[in-house]
Amino acid sequence: MPQTWHAALVLTLGSLVATPVLALPVSFVTAAPPSTGAIALPVGKNGQIGEAASQVDRIANGAISRAITTAAFKGNPGDTLTLYAVGPYSRVTLIGIGEGANTRIGLEDFGGRVARAALEGQAATWAVIVPDAPAIADAGALVALGARLGSYEFPQLGKTARPHTDRPLRLHVANAAAASTAWTQRWQPVGDGVKLARDLISTPSNIKSPQWYTDYIRSAFEGVxxxxxxxxxxxxxxxxxxxxxxxxxxxxxxxxxxxxxxxxxxxxxxxxxxxxxxxxxxxxxxxxxxxxxxxxxxxxxxxxxxxxxxxxxxxxxxxxxxxxxxxxxxxxxxxxxxxxxxxxxxxxxxxxxxxxxxxxxxxxxxxxxxxxxxxxxxxxxxxxxxxxxxxxxxxxxxxxxxxxxxxxxxxxxxxxxxxxxxxxxxxxxxxxxxxxxxxxxxxxxxxxxxxxxxxxxxxxxxxxxxxxxxxxxxxxxxxxxxxxxxxxxxxxxxxxxxxxxxxxxxxxxxxxxx
Structure with a gap:
């Protein structure tokens, strides 16, 4: 007879244990940009920066805009430029968004690039200026989704996974409460779904039998x-x-x-x-x-x-x-x-x-x-x-x-x-x-x-x-x-x-x- 289940499982095979990789912590703030630490800024076509990024540039006494000009940074999608010890900032990462991150895909891609910069850097916290996207209601939450997807790593079996909790992302948005609600109620579950799929696919097949798969799914849906x-x-x-x-x-x-x-x-x-x-x-x-x-x-x-x-x-x-x-x-x-x-x-x-x-x-x-x-x-x-x-x-x-x-x-x-x-x-x-x-x-x-x-x-x-x-x-x-x-x-x-x-x-x- 078919079986209906609710159960739990840890990914194991003998002594091999997969320790889950923790996602980058994300929070949302409605506040002026910080004046210290590491910061990620969106840069548009031909090196144009928005009002929030301009505030950061003013704190740095114009050093960021001068660096953009000197480096001929065009702000094309996928372009990045990292600056160190710029004014009061330990690290400024410029991320190109081209004509603007005015689509869901553009916002997610920006978030993914921010996450990679955060994982490769050594800063304790990261401030992220979310691109202006007035036509997208959940812009900040979509940047967070992109960061979640872009920072994904499948753990090496038998080893303790590198935690990401030491690199929290603080996303600066117009309405922190609305962004947080959109993230937890709408987009974080999508990130969870993608992670489940990637974890299943990545698991070696000496572990991943049909029965193991069913047990793993019971665990994933436990309490849902x-x-x-x-x-x-x-x-x-x-x-x-x-x-x-x-x-x-x-x-x-x-x-x-x-x-x-x-x-x-x-x-x-x-x-x-x-x-x-x-x-x-x-x-x-x-x-x-x-x-x-x-x-x-x-x-x-x-x-x-x-x-x-x-x-x-x-x-x-x-x-x-x-x-x-x-x-x-x-x-x-x-x-x-x-x-x-x-x-x-x-x-x-x-x-x-x-x-x-x-x-x-x-x-x-x-x-x-x-x-x-x-x-x-x-x-x-x-x-x-x-x-x-x-x-x-x-x-x-x-x-x-x-x-x-x-x-x-x-x-x-x-x-x-x-x-x-x-x-x-x-x-x-x-x-x-x-x-x-x-x-x-x-x-x-x-x-x-x-x-x-x-x-x-x-x-x-x-x-x-x-x-x-x-x-x-x-x-x-x-x-x-x-x-x-x-x-x-x-x-x-x-x-x-x-x-x-x-x-x-x-x-x-x-x-x-x-």
Whole structure:
């Protein structure tokens, strides 16, 4: 039987213990800029500074404006200039904002750059002048969110993490009380959701089994109101007919799980929004084994499910007035003697059969059963799949866009616009009728790949769509290229991105009428 839980767990494996990295402390003040210490200032295009930064410059007897001119500091986004012992200040960090941080993305990026400067410096406290952004109600809180995301570090296992409590950020804003409320009630939970996703993705797979994952989620949601957690083990999944989920996991000694988080924040009878994510806790490719180079990164193959979990955590912690379901289809794809083989035929929960031509096309198989179970159980108003599904999506779109497929124009536009608003961009790719014809099988209903140069991302989406009911608005996001970062960006560290949490939070927020 499915299990409903509320429990706790510490990240351990034998003697290895991960000590959580504490985020930079953030506070908000309505006060004139300080006259000592370390300070971070926004600088606009061609070295222009706002009124608050001008106050700091006057305290420093014009030394900051002279330094900007002497260094030809243009204030372009991403430019930084650090000055030491400027007037009464021990350190002044100038951060370019270009035409102005008048968007959510610009404010978050500014906060991320401030956080990196604070972590690299040695000051006891940091004063931060928040950019003027009159059109953005929560400007100060969004800078704080950017700082939270930009300062993220996954702890080294077995070592005590470096605390960040010795570098508090004091954000100077017009209304400290309003900024503090916006932060604690709206944006800090989003930071918590992204952190959860990044922690899950970053955890090594010798720790991160499907069962460990479910225990970790129970811990993360411990005490969060209006949440129920359902775990379906492999025996129950087999009884329900989930041949795809069970089949992918049967090559591992650590069996599959289906995990669902149901947050009830809306009307009792309102259909939930559902985020159904691929949760392959490690992907060797199975019998169709991957090349060795880069296989270590396959601990990230559950990034879609992590985004689903993080988005529900954010919604629940801020008390969103919407019903939301996050589902993680969890399995480890291994090549032992019990593993599925190319040429096998499996029967899914819907009764539809799938021919397995390549065991490395496993994500679509677990999503098939997860989608069907989610629709049968919750009858969602919107079903969004998110998965590190195909290398072809990464080859087509790089690390700039997630591939988007859909069966519903309004739903697709909704996801596109949400992604653009938060900096998690998507790009539409097609499911052509010929692609649907290509996946028809001679020995089953459908086959999981098409050999010979077929459009891989579209083939994967077409396969998943077979388990989407016609009446269900559906969007599929292939995040293979955007879930892992090889270099640092203002709010994204190298490694796990947590892509999808902010996008999903924006969809939930829009559903609330915000």
């Amino acid at each position: 109101p209006n949440v129920s957690i359902t775990v379906i083990d492999e025996k129950e999944a087999a009884r329900l007919g989930m041949g795809g989920l069970v089949g992918v996991g049967q090559g591992s000694t650590r069996p599959a799980r289906l995990l669902a988080i149901h947050y009830r924040g809306g009307a009792k009878d309102a259909a939930p929004i559902s985020f159904v994510g691929k949760g392959i806790t490690f992907d060797t490719g199975g019998i169709s084994i991957k090349p060795g180079d880069g296989m270590w990164r396959m601990r990230y193959d559950m990034a879609g499910s992590a985004a689903s979990m993080g988005a529900v955590l954010a919604a629940a912690k801020r008390g969103a007035k919407v019903n939301v379901v996050g589902v993680a289809a969890l399995a480890e794809n291994m090549p032992d003697g019990n593993a599925i083989r190319p040429g096998d035929v499996l029967t899914s929960m819907s009764g539809k059969t799938m021919e397995i031509l390549n065991t490395d096309a496993e994500g679509r198989m677990v999503l098939a059963d997860a989608n069907w179970w989610t629709q049968e159980t919750f009858k969602p108003s919107l079903l969004i799949n998110i998965a590190t599904l195909t290398g072809s999506a990464r080859a087509a779109l790089g690390d700039d866009y997630a591939a988007l497929f859909h069966n519903h124009e309004a739903a697709a536009k909704r996801v596109e616009e949400a992604g653009a608003a938060v900096g998690e961009n998507t790009w539409r790719l097609p499911i052509h009728p010929s692609t649907r014809a290509d996946i028809k099988s001679d020995v089953a209903d459908v086959k999981n790949v098409v050999e010979g140069g077929a459009p891989g991302a579209s083939i994967g989406a077409a396969f998943i769509e077979e388990w989407v009911k016609p009446e269900t608005p559906w969007v599929h996001l292939d995040i293979a290229g955007v879930a892992w970062a090889n270099s640092r960006k203002p709010t994204i560290p190298p490694g796990a991105v947590g892509f999808g949490v902010k996008l999903f939070d924006e969809i939930i927020s829009q559903s609330e009428g915000r």
